Amino acid sequence: MSIVSMLLMLAGTFFFFSGTVGFLRFPDFYTRMHATGKCDTLGALFSLAGMVLYNGFSLTSLKLLLIVVLVFFTSPTATHAILRGAFDSGVEPWTKDGKSVIDGQVRRK
Amino acid sequence: MERFLLINSLILGLLVLLCLYRVVFGPAFFNRLIGVSVIGTKTLIILALMGFIYGRIEMFIDISLVYALLNFIVTLAAAKYLHRKGAL
Numbered sequence: 001m002s003i004v005s006m007l008l009m010l011a012g013t014f015f016f017f018s019g020t021v022g023f024l025r026f027p028d029f030y031t032r033m034h035a036t037g038k039c040d041t042l043g044a045l046f047s048l049a050g051m052v053l054y055n056g057f058s059l060t061s062l063k064l065l066l067i068v069v070l071v072f073f074t075s076p077t078a079t080h081a082i083l084r085g086a087f088d089s090g091v092e093p094w095t096k097d098g099k100s101v102i103d104g105q106v107r108r109k
Numbered sequence: 110m111e112r113f114l115l116i117n118s119l120i121l122g123l124l125v126l127l128c129l130y131r132v133v134f135g136p137a138f139f140n141r142l143i144g145v146s147v148i149g150t151k152t153l154i155i156l157a158l159m160g161f162i163y164g165r166i167e168m169f170i171d172i173s174l175v176y177a178l179l180n181f182i183v184t185l186a187a188a189k190y191l192h193r194k195g196a197l
Contacts, residue, residue: 002110009117016151020124023131023147029139032131036143040150047154054110055166063170064157067177071150074181078146081188086139089191 005053012047015039028094029086037079044071111162118158125151142187149180 022035048068052061125148132144153176160169 006110006113009113012154013117013120016121016124016154019147020127023144024127029137029143032140033143036147040147044150044154048157051157051161054161060167060170063174067153067157067170067174070174070177070181071153074177075150078181078184078188081185082139082143082146085188085191091137091139 001053005050008046008050008053012043012045012050015043015046019043029091030083030093033079033083033086037076041071041075044068044075114158114161118155118162121151121155121158125155138191142184146180146184149176149183153177153180 016039019036019039022039023032026032026035045068048064048071052064052068055061055064128144128147128151132141132148135141135144153173156169156173156176157166160166160173163169
């Protein structure tokens with residue numbers, strides 16, 4: 001059981017690490033969001049699952065599972081909200097040849 | 110296992126410092142915002158690991174839960190506030 005929880009926590013740390021590398025290396029806001037939004041959700045999920053296995057069967061494990069469910073719902077929602085706010089306030093996506101993708105017409109709701 | 114938890118939380122702290130670079134020198138406001146959100150998620154995990162290291166997880170887990178809720182609400186409020194053209 002301890003080995004399994006250790007492996008799960010290692011997987012979580014690996015996802016956090018790759019999310020951070022993408023966050024530092026990608027060229028613009030949307031690609032950075034693409035890296036961090038998914039890697040953070042999965043990293044938190046794996047780390048907390050490892051902690052649940054390490055802790056065993058108790059009320060604390062139930063609270064840890066509550067955090068898992070909370071992160072699993074709220075992190076993609078927050079990612080979506082930030083992306084939509086950025087797109088509606090006119091942040092341009094990065095392209096390789098420097099052309100504008102949305103032709104200066106920002107979508108209005 | 111204690112040593113593994115300690116090393117794991119130290120690695121996560123290092124990743125928080127790397128993310129802090131983007132928060133301080135990030136080109137625009139939105140990069141800073143997602144930097145804060147990422148640091149919040151990592152802090153949640155570090156708090157739970159601290160609870161296991163100190164052997165008082167039943168106290169630290171409540172702080173961690175509140176931190177997860179606050180992180181979500183801060184991000185949603187900032188995104189809602191900026192949800193119009195030319196907000197910056």
